[in-house]
Amino acid sequence: MNMTENFAATRLATRAIHAGQEADATTGAVVPPIYMTSTFKQDGVGALRGGYDYSRSVNPTRDVFDTQLAAVEGARYAVALSSGLAAIDVLLRSTLKPGDSILLGDDVYGGTYRLLSKVFVPWGVHVDVVDVTDLQAVRSKLSQHHIDVVWVETPSNPLLRITDIWATSALAHEFGATLVVDNTFASPVLQHPLQDGADAVVYSTTKYIGGHSDVVGGAIVLNDPEVYEKVTFLQNAAGAVPSPFDSWLTTRGLKTLDMRVRRHSANALSLARHVEGNAKIERVLYPGLESHPGHDVAARQMQGGFGGMISIQLKDGMEAAKTFVGRTEIFTLAESLGGVESLIEHPAAMTHASVSGTALQVPDNLVRLSVGIESIEDLTEDIDQALASL
Numbered sequence: 001m002n003m004t005e006n007f008a009a010t011r012l013a014t015r016a017i018h019a020g021q022e023a024d025a026t027t028g029a030v031v032p033p034i035y036m037t038s039t040f041k042q043d044g045v046g047a048l049r050g051g052y053d054y055s056r057s058v059n060p061t062r063d064v065f066d067t068q069l070a071a072v073e074g075a076r077y078a079v080a081l082s083s084g085l086a087a088i089d090v091l092l093r094s095t096l097k098p099g100d101s102i103l104l105g106d107d108v109y110g111g112t113y114r115l116l117s118k119v120f121v122p123w124g125v126h127v128d129v130v131d132v133t134d135l136q137a138v139r140s141k142l143s144q145h146h147i148d149v150v151w152v153e154t155p156s157n158p159l160l161r162i163t164d165i166w167a168t169s170a171l172a173h174e175f176g177a178t179l180v181v182d183n184t185f186a187s188p189v190l191q192h193p194l195q196d197g198a199d200a201v202v203y204s205t206t207k208y209i210g211g212h213s214d215v216v217g218g219a220i221v222l223n224d225p226e227v228y229e230k231v232t233f234l235q236n237a238a239g240a241v242p243s244p245f246d247s248w249l250t251t252r253g254l255k256t257l258d259m260r261v262r263r264h265s266a267n268a269l270s271l272a273r274h275v276e277g278n279a280k281i282e283r284v285l286y287p288g289l290e291s292h293p294g295h296d297v298a299a300r301q302m303q304g305g306f307g308g309m310i311s312i313q314l315k316d317g318m319e320a321a322k323t324f325v326g327r328t329e330i331f332t333l334a335e336s337l338g339g340v341e342s343l344i345e346h347p348a349a350m351t352h353a354s355v356s357g358t359a360l361q362v363p364d365n366l367v368r369l370s371v372g373i374e375s376i377e378d379l380t381e382d383i384d385q386a387l388a389s390l
């Protein structure tokens with residue numbers, strides 16, 4: 001399909017399948033080939049075909065993904081990197097310099113906090129942490145000293161807290177800060193931070209966008225040409241690029257994202273409702289439940305579902321949580337999330353071990369579920385039998 005103005009008016013699921021997918025000029029192949037090449041023949045010194053010279057700088061398969069993701073987001077630019085953390089690192093280094101400050105939500109992926117506290121703090125960046133769902137607390141931090149970047153995950157990892165993107169971006173802008181949203185949990189299907197006022201969005205495409213637990217990747221999405229220039233400069237200068245094959249896998253995942261995320265969300269809502277009130281469970285954290293403190297904001301901000309992630313706290317503490325994650329049969333005990341298959345993990349000892357002893361420490365009776373797209377009856381029976389065995 002040609003990228004006409006009519007195309008820009010199509011819905012997300014259509015753009016996800018068609019954007020960037022020009023049929024191959026030589027053969028008409030409907031799926032653009034994987035350009036598994038490190039370099040490109042030049043027709044004379046500097047006479048490049050289509051601007052391609054070397055695959056760290058530019059590669060046609062990566063371009064397909066960048067075009068596709070930008071179209072899905074309705075953004076000017078999308079830039080693929082080799083992992084979610086590489087995307088976070090490149091965006092932060094393009095935005096911050098020594099002496100600058102970042103305000104971070106107090107519930108984020110442990111690796112994000114580790115990168116900031118162990119790499120950016122020694123580099124001279126000041127890192128402050130706040131309950132970013134509390135607008136008064138954010139205002140108070142912003143008025144104490146100048147902050148350059150406010151960093152939000154919503155829903156957050158692993159406590160599934162909800163931040164009002166619209167209100168937080170207005171607040172950040174009032175104080176001259178920019179707002180970055182890590183949209184990994186919601187995916188571009190359910191939540192549109194740029195439309196809600198955010199300045200940039202990051203993804204671990206390893207999760208829902210890739211969607212099949214077979215590729216590690218990341219992406220930055222934004223509209224600002226100056227930041228885009230800095231990001232692409234650093235991408236080339238530092239070299240954290242995805243391979244052509246990884247770019248292609250991620251492109252393939254993005255095509256089915258809309259359908260998958262709706263099914264993840266429907267399964268998760270059903271499971272969350274089912275386990276809420278179970279005698280072995282202290283609390284179910286899922287933004288789709290009316291009992292969730294962020295439910296009203298999530299219902300307005302997320303369109304088409306509340307995502308596939310559920311966290312639960314077990315009444316009998318850490319040992320019960322560790323036993324429980326070993327008792328499921330369909331839910332696989334593993335880190336990561338967002339794949340078609342259901343996963344289960346114990347954040348305090350696994351994904352969030354690096355925030356132990358910090359303001360971001362997570363409860364040790366917490367179990368995180370990445371609800372897959374299997375039959376909900378089987379998932380429900382699996383969780384029921386694992387709870388009953390405790």
Ligand SMILES: Cc1ncc(COP(=O)(O)O)c(C=O)c1O
Pocket residue numbers: 083084085086109111112153157182184185203204205206216217218336
């Ligand atoms: C919300 C979030 N952001 C970023 C990352 C980092 O992504 P990656 O593992 O692809 O580097 C993760 C990883 O789990 C994550 O959950």
